[in-house]
Amino acid sequence: AQSVTQLGSHVSVSEGALVLLRCNYSSSVPPYLFWYVQYPNQGLQLLLKYTTGATLVKGINGFEAEFKKSETSFHLTKPSAHMSDAAEYFCAVSDHGGTASKLTFGTGTRLQVTL
């Protein structure tokens, strides 16, 4: 069974400050990991994904995440926050193999960006 824990349901940062959203996962098989962003009244959009290979993954809008197997973590970062980054962010894990290839989502972190 897989699970995802997102620490902090709300995170507030100042514009221009570092964004750090935390995600820890549990998986019995090598995981595929994802970050999605949800803007108000919209569906989820993929920010970035980790499957295999390089552990530092770059995504859209300047976001990146690093897969750390020893820490079972996949934290999302952005060096400098912008007002347009205010949204809800979801970490997800997939057991990519076999027929049970579905995503398990975390509970989400709402990012607030202040002036």
Next chain:
Amino acid sequence: DAGVIQSPRHEVTEMGQEVTLRCKPISGHDYLFWYRQTMMRGLELLIYFNNNVPIDDSGMPEDRFSAKMPNASFSTLKIQPSEPRDSAVYFCASRAGNQPQHFGDGTRLSIL
């Protein structure tokens, strides 16, 4: 390219009525997923299809919920009879093989 298209975007109906939510996946995608999002329970997977065949419906809350995929370009999620606790945003997503899922903009359902 057209994304995943869901209709209606909003639905308000009275308890006991039948509700039908519709989804058109991205052309060529062979997986289709239905999710429910609420404040209390977050994002829950209800059911998913592969090549129009239901693979896992363990997330469907109860017999009042049913989902069909009669062809590769259309799926429905039906609630009959509806109850106030079914109020939520329902999302459809599709994907091709092991590629990431693409989500629709959701249907906001309110049961009075």
